[in-house]
Amino acid sequence: MRVLSTLLLILAVLPVCGQDPSPLQKAIDTDYEQHLWPLFDHFHRNPELSLVEVKTAARLAKELREAGFQVREGVGGTGIVAIMENGPGPMVMVRADMDGLPVEEKSGLANASTARQESPITGQVVPVMHACGHDVHMTSLVGSARRLAALKDEWSGTLMLIGQPAEERVIGAKAMMEDNLWARFGKPDYALAFHVWCGGKAGKLEVSDGSPYAGADAVDIIVHGVGAHGASPHRGKDPIVLASQIVLALQTLVARELPPRDPGVVTVGSFHAGTKHNIISDQAVLQLTVRNTSPETRKLLLDGIKRIAENLGRAAGLPEDQLPEVIFSESTPPTMNDGKLARRFRQVWTDKMGDQIMMEEAFVKKYKKGMGAEDFPFFTTDPPIPSVYFSVGGTPEGDIAAEEAGGTQVPSHHSPFFRIQPEPSIKAGVQATVLAVLDLMKKGN
Ligand SMILES: [Zn+2]
Numbered sequence: 322m323r324v325l326s327t328l329l330l331i332l333a334v335l336p337v338c339g340q341d342p343s344p345l346q347k348a349i350d351t352d353y354e355q356h357l358w359p360l361f362d363h364f365h366r367n368p369e370l371s372l373v374e375v376k377t378a379a380r381l382a383k384e385l386r387e388a389g390f391q392v393r394e395g396v397g398g399t400g401i402v403a404i405m406e407n408g409p410g411p412m413v414m415v416r417a418d419m420d421g422l423p424v425e426e427k428s429g430l431a432n433a434s435t436a437r438q439e440s441p442i443t444g445q446v447v448p449v450m451h452a453c454g455h456d457v458h459m460t461s462l463v464g465s466a467r468r469l470a471a472l473k474d475e476w477s478g479t480l481m482l483i484g485q486p487a488e489e490r491v492i493g494a495k496a497m498m499e500d501n502l503w504a505r506f507g508k509p510d511y512a513l514a515f516h517v518w519c520g521g522k523a524g525k526l527e528v529s530d531g532s533p534y535a536g537a538d539a540v541d542i543i544v545h546g547v548g549a550h551g552a553s554p555h556r557g558k559d560p561i562v563l564a565s566q567i568v569l570a571l572q573t574l575v576a577r578e579l580p581p582r583d584p585g586v587v588t589v590g591s592f593h594a595g596t597k598h599n600i601i602s603d604q605a606v607l608q609l610t611v612r613n614t615s616p617e618t619r620k621l622l623l624d625g626i627k628r629i630a631e632n633l634g635r636a637a638g639l640p641e642d643q644l645p646e647v648i649f650s651e652s653t654p655p656t657m658n659d660g661k662l663a664r665r666f667r668q669v670w671t672d673k674m675g676d677q678i679m680m681e682e683a684f685v686k687k688y689k690k691g692m693g694a695e696d697f698p699f700f701t702t703d704p705p706i707p708s709v710y711f712s713v714g715g716t717p718e719g720d721i722a723a724e725e726a727g728g729t730q731v732p733s734h735h736s737p738f739f740r741i742q743p744e745p746s747i748k749a750g751v752q753a754t755v756l757a758v759l760d761l762m763k764k765g766n
Pocket residue numbers: 452453489734735
């Protein structure tokens with residue numbers, strides 16, 4: 322029945338595309354029916370939380386081994402590395418993330434997750450859901466592995482596939498790097514990854530020449546004061562007033578210092594101080610998230626935060642050893658695409674998959690506006706590796722059109738109602754990945 326419906330679908334699409342499906346497309350269609358759909362179904366029903374993707378990693382490892390790769394498990398926790406050596410040539414890395422989220426699935430899908438798992442953070446048993454589409458990424462990685470293994474005669478070099486843990490906590494890529502990834506397995510010449518995007522039309526691609534994901538820094542500011550009775554402010558130094566001045570002055574960084582066409586965000590997400598009405602506290606603590614899409618913007622914002630906090634401390638008359646302390650803790654670099662490589666892939670994809678395969682520029686401009694972060698750049702920033710991180714749309718065109726017309730909103734990533742149309746997303750993910758890899762590794766390059 323499924324084979325028949327696919328056949329009908331292909332026939333229905335043919336006159337629109339005006340193009341026969343390529344042998345690669347046909348092979349992906351067949352593999353989807355026989356292998357990838359059941360695999361996706363399994364992953365979707367059985368999500369696991371960050372750092373405890375134990376069964377997920379085992380299944381992914383088994384799939385990649387069966388596809389002919391040498392697989393090493395337990396890299397940086399539950400991470401896996403699958404290698405296929407195939408003669409001289411570049412080493413190309415393709416990464417998929419594996420973790421689900423502590424969300425109770427309410428998508429209404431037949432294969433909705435009912436999984437529960439003990440959280441490694443709180444110790445509580447919580448519902449788990451693939452609410453970000455990492456099940457699509459893993460299934461596509463397996464699909465790409467199977468196709469590239471079958472097409473071994475057409476490429477030369479070494480293929481490295483990565484199953485990465487804990488992307489949702491932005492710590493998995495770093496953990497794999499700290500487990501000496503490149504020293505143990507070789508450093509890739511190129512790196513690729515994609516994310517399925519619920520805001521994009523299912524099966525369509527999008528790739529930016531610049532930065533598809535922002536860099537994020539967590540900053541803590543400890544504002545010291547001198548405690549006193551609330552009725553005698555002249556006896557103290559009020560850290561709440563000083564911290565409030567800092568919060569307001571920070572607003573000028575993006576508004577007045579950052580060039581208007583360069584994106585950046587400074588958000589004070591937490592402000593804690595004091596215990597009682599009539600006590601002037603001796604400390605206030607601010608917690609910030611800072612977003613950027615370039616190292617220059619990052620430096621401007623972080624330097625500015627330190628300058629503003631310390632100098633307002635001076636203005637308040639604090640001694641040099643009591644100035645506000647600015648602590649930079651977790652940091653994720655921006656994901657930076659290699660522009661030349663992105664343009665090259667866009668060309669390959671439109672040549673091989675048709676002009677309509679790319680999302681319209683105006684659509685992307687209108688809807689891709691957030692400053693979310695990714696931990697993929699931990700693989701590609703230091704040392705730098707030319708890389709491309711692209712998007713694959715995951716929502717039926719009709720649902721997006723309905724939202725645009727003022728109807729029901731498409732559920733966002735991390736929502737309990739999140740639902741991705743797996744077939745076009747996985748097939749496009751596989752085809753785009755395989756075409757990009759073949760372009761980098763084709764024989765005689
Ligand atoms: Zn996510």
